[in-house]
Amino acid sequence: MGQKMELACIIDDDKIYVNLVRKIIEIKKLSENLLIFKNGLEALDYFKIILTNMTEEKLPDIIFLDLNMPVMDGWEFLGEFIKIKNQFDKKITLYVVSSSIDPRDLERAKSFNLVTDYLIKPIELKKFEKIFDRVASVA
Amino acid sequence: MLNDLQLNNILEDFDIAYWKINLLTKEITWSDHFEALVGTPPAEESLFEHFINNVLHKDYRYDYRVAFENLTLGSENLNQEIRLKLKNDKFRWFECRNLKRKDSNNIETAVLLFVNIHQSKRDQYTIEENFFYYRETAEMTTTGGWYIDITTKSIYWDDVTKKILDCPKDFNPDYDKRLQFYASEHQEQANSIFEKCENYGIPFKTELKMVTLYGREFWVQATGKPVYNEEQQIIGIRGVLQNIDENKSNELNLQNSLDIIAAQNSRLFNFAHVVSHNLRSHSSNLSLVVQLLNEAKNSQDKIDLIENVEDISVNLDAAISRLNDMVSHQNLLKKERTLVSFKQSLDIVISSVSSLINRESAKIISEFKALKEISYIPEYLESILLNLITNAIRYKQPGRVPVIFIQTYSVNDQNFMEISDNGIGIDLDQYGDKMFGMYKTFHSNPDAKGIGLFITKNQVETMGGSISVTSTVNIGTTFKIKF
Numbered sequence: 001m002g003q004k005m006e007l008a009c010i011i012d013d014d015k016i017y018v019n020l021v022r023k024i025i026e027i028k029k030l031s032e033n034l035l036i037f038k039n040g041l042e043a044l045d046y047f048k049i050i051l052t053n054m055t056e057e058k059l060p061d062i063i064f065l066d067l068n069m070p071v072m073d074g075w076e077f078l079g080e081f082i083k084i085k086n087q088f089d090k091k092i093t094l095y096v097v098s099s100s101i102d103p104r105d106l107e108r109a110k111s112f113n114l115v116t117d118y119l120i121k122p123i124e125l126k127k128f129e130k131i132f133d134r135v136a137s138v139a
Numbered sequence: 140m141l142n143d144l145q146l147n148n149i150l151e152d153f154d155i156a157y158w159k160i161n162l163l164t165k166e167i168t169w170s171d172h173f174e175a176l177v178g179t180p181p182a183e184e185s186l187f188e189h190f191i192n193n194v195l196h197k198d199y200r201y202d203y204r205v206a207f208e209n210l211t212l213g214s215e216n217l218n219q220e221i222r223l224k225l226k227n228d229k230f231r232w233f234e235c236r237n238l239k240r241k242d243s244n245n246i247e248t249a250v251l252l253f254v255n256i257h258q259s260k261r262d263q264y265t266i267e268e269n270f271f272y273y274r275e276t277a278e279m280t281t282t283g284g285w286y287i288d289i290t291t292k293s294i295y296w297d298d299v300t301k302k303i304l305d306c307p308k309d310f311n312p313d314y315d316k317r318l319q320f321y322a323s324e325h326q327e328q329a330n331s332i333f334e335k336c337e338n339y340g341i342p343f344k345t346e347l348k349m350v351t352l353y354g355r356e357f358w359v360q361a362t363g364k365p366v367y368n369e370e371q372q373i374i375g376i377r378g379v380l381q382n383i384d385e386n387k388s389n390e391l392n393l394q395n396s397l398d399i400i401a402a403q404n405s406r407l408f409n410f411a412h413v414v415s416h417n418l419r420s421h422s423s424n425l426s427l428v429v430q431l432l433n434e435a436k437n438s439q440d441k442i443d444l445i446e447n448v449e450d451i452s453v454n455l456d457a458a459i460s461r462l463n464d465m466v467s468h469q470n471l472l473k474k475e476r477t478l479v480s481f482k483q484s485l486d487i488v489i490s491s492v493s494s495l496i497n498r499e500s501a502k503i504i505s506e507f508k509a510l511k512e513i514s515y516i517p518e519y520l521e522s523i524l525l526n527l528i529t530n531a532i533r534y535k536q537p538g539r540v541p542v543i544f545i546q547t548y549s550v551n552d553q554n555f556m557e558i559s560d561n562g563i564g565i566d567l568d569q570y571g572d573k574m575f576g577m578y579k580t581f582h583s584n585p586d587a588k589g590i591g592l593f594i595t596k597n598q599v600e601t602m603g604g605s606i607s608v609t610s611t612v613n614i615g616t617t618f619k620i621k622f
Contacts, residue, residue, distance in 0.1 A: 014420060016450050020427040023444075027434055068416065099419035102412050122423030125430045 005136040009035040009060035011043045011077065012097070013069045017121070021064070024125060030132040035060055039069040040077030051087055059090045062135050064119075067098040067105060074098070078112050085114060093135045095119050157238075158251040162211055173253060178226040196222035196230055203235075210237060210249060217251065220260070232260040281382040286366075287314075288375045289337055303359070303382050305351035322348035322356050332363070336376050340365040346387065349380075358387035402600060414462055421455040465594065476514045476602075481507040481547050481556070484517065488524045492532075501532050501541040510547035510554055513622055519598045524558075526591040527618055531560035536613065559617040564610045574608055 008031040012018050018036055025031050037043035043063075050058055067074035074096060085092070096109040099121040109118040119127075156173030160166070167186045174180070180189045187207070191200055199221045210217045218236040225231055238250035277283065283300025287293075294312040301310055304320060312320075321329040325347045332343040342364040349359050363378030428447050435441045485505055489496065496503070513520070528543055535541040544559045565574070575596040599606045599620055610616040 014424070016424045016447055016454065017420070017427070020424060020431060020447065023431055024427070027431070098416075099423050100412070100416045101419065102415075121420060122426040122430075125434065 004029060005031040005061050005132055007031065007033045007035060007058070007060045008132070009037070009043070009063045011037045011040060011063065011069070011074070012066035013038045014066070021128075024128055028125070028129055028132075030129065031061075040065075040072030040074060040080070044072065044077060044080050047081065047084060051084060059088055060092060061090075062132070063092060063094045064097045065094060067096060067100060067109075075108070078115070082112070082114060091138075093138075095131065097121060097123065156253040158253075160211065160249040160251065161247060162213075162249055163247045165211060176225055176253075177223060194223050196224065198222070210251075215239075220256065223253070231255060232257040282379050283381075284377075284379050286375055286377045287317075287333070287337075290374050300380065303351075303380065304349070305353050305355065310352070320349055320351075322350055324348070329361075332361075333376065336363055336365050337373060340367075340373055343378075346383065357382060357384035359383060406597065410465070417458045417462065418455075421451050421458065424451050476516055478512050479515045479517045479520050480512045481505070481520075481545075482511070484520045485524055485545065488521055488528060492525065492529055495529065495532055499532050499535060499541055501535075501543060503528065503543045503545065506544070506546040510549050510556075513547075513554055515602060515622070519602060523595050523598055523620065526595045527558045530591055531558070531562055531616070534560075534562045534565075534616075536561060536563050536615075554622040556620045556622070557617055558620075559615060561615040564612040564614050564616050566612055567608065567610050575606070 008025065010018055010021055015038075018038075022034060022036075025034055035046070037046065047059075065074050065077060072080075081094075093116050094114050095117055096115050097119045098105065101120060106118050109115050156176055157170045158173065159168045159170070169180070169186065177190075177194045180186055191204060195203055199219065203219060203221060206214075206217045206219060216237065218234075221233055221235055222230045223233050232255070234252075234254045234256045236252055236254075238252060277297075277299045281299065281303055283303050284297040285300050286295040288295070292314045294314050294317060296304075296306070296310075296312055298308060301308060306312075318326045318330060328345075329347055332345060335341045336343060342362075344360070344362045346358060346360050348356055350356050359380045360383045361378065361380045363376050365373045366375040366377050368374045425448070428444050428451070432441060432444050435444060482505070485503075489503060495501075524545075531543045532541050539561060542561045545556070546559075547554070547556045549555065567574075575592045596606050599622075602622065604620060604622045606618060606620050608616060608618050
């Protein structure tokens with residue numbers, strides 16, 4: 001395993017899932033810190049605050065974005081995030097993570113340039129490690 | 140008087156065959172041409188008997204024999220249309236009549252002419268046959284013919300057209316009132332196609348809704364073409380109109396069924412998607428727990444993970460019971476419509492959520508005077524009212540007493556219900572298209588399950604209606620149901 005990632009981000013309303021991913025990250029020592037938002041709007045607000053304060057060190061290296069969430073779902077978040085993303089200097093890798101196996105969702109996710117891949121839940125531990133490893137070595 | 144030779148030449152020249160009959164001796168002589176047509180008779184038989192038995196078609200034997208005897212007895216006239224078998228064994232039509240005697244001389248001789256009328260006879264049959272087929276086709280396909288005489292501003296309808304339009308056979312259509320036979324929404328279209336045909340000679344073939352004399356509306360296919368005179372001026376419009384009401388209403392019903400099936404199919408797809416998504420999210424959590432259990436180093440870690448399994452089990456249970464709810468709502472579909480009173484339905488709903496209403500001191504005002512009842516499935520109406528009322532209270536404006544105004548009315552035989560609230564409202568530009576989707580919640584309200592409006596829309600549409608929404612943030616929301 002290579003170097004450890006600074007900051008990972010999960011946007012998901014499923015508390016159990018978030019808890020389990022947090023455990024995986026702790027056990028496997030995949031990231032120093034973890035940001036958790038329970039819907040798209042909370043995450044978007046956070047990124048907007050960072051933009052106004054110019055504190056880029058608080059930007060995550062990687063985002064795991066769920067699709068079905070209340071208030072602002074993953075699609076709407078993508079639509080908003082795309083508008084502000086270019087104002088960050090830092091490269092942010094974004095994965096869509098959903099339990100939906102609907103091919104229409106898959107197609108739609110892949111149509112966004114900023115989406116690196118579409119991951120279907122459950123993600124295997126080894127896959128998690130691989131993704132973190134790759135992103136950390138690039139960063 | 141022409142002598143025999145002269146007569147013979149003329150008769151031969153005009154391709155006419157004849158008999159000469161000696162009225163005294165009853166002796167018959169065939170002209171050469173007649174013999175050429177039917178063949179040489181055998182010498183041993185009487186010419187007349189041979190003709191009757193072998194040349195004349197059997198259908199005419201009796202009548203001909205009688206007429207011939209009358210002629211020989213001095214009758215003035217013999218005139219029959221008969222069929223003769225020619226040398227080539229084919230029957231042909233002939234007109235057989237006697238040559239009128241101009242004077243009383245020579246009365247001992249009669250002349251019978253045989254004129255070939257086969258072609259005209261066949262033409263006549265063809266015309267009769269065609270006319271028969273035309274009539275039958277017109278009757279069977281209920282296709283009527285019509286003609287508009289532009290020069291005299293008059294209209295001619297055939298019997299089938301009159302029948303199609305419920306008009307008596309002696310009905311005379313009035314040119315100035317011709318548009319009254321078209322449905323009001325199609326009069327402009329009808330007028331325009333007739334004018335185009337009259338002024339520019341543009342033919343038409345179109346589907347229109349017409350109205351009979353008694354006001355019954357039905358669909359026709361109307362076809363029309365201009366009629367020109369020798370100077371190439373348009374003097375009239377001729378065409379047919381066919382009653383296609385059955386086809387058209389079948390077509391519309393089919394389209395309607397298709398729409399319903401497509402809508403149901405899309406709902407089923409959505410439902411399957413939701414089911415898959417919901418069950419998968421729990422099973423994937425379970426799978427994560429198992430993976431972590433394998434990695435767990437000590438028993439405390441394992442105990443922590445087992446707690447997660449309990450949570451997953453509770454969530455899975457809740458998801459399944461929500462899906463059950465949805466399925467049981469769909470099953471109500473089998474119930475039948477009855478006349479439902481809005482007031483009674485509302486009372487049932489209010490009493491079932493009285494604790495929520497009392498807790499929030501919500502005010503519910505109803506106005507059912509314009510439309511008191513409706514033919515509907517009672518459980519659906521109650522479910523619709525319940526969902527919209529609890530929604531209105533759930534999304535009230537903080538600090539404001541929730542007021543819900545429910546009104547029913549009808550416009551042009553179309554029934555409506557409006558349910559308005561003074562709640563927090565919703566930004567329709569942002570969420571409008573998702574309002575009625577499954578599992579869409581727009582507020583971080585922990586009570587929100589996201590299936591209420593989906594079910595409401597489903598029920599309204601299943602009953603053949605539609606639901607729409609208008610809303611202003613911080614002012615309130617109005618749902619309008621078209622039954």
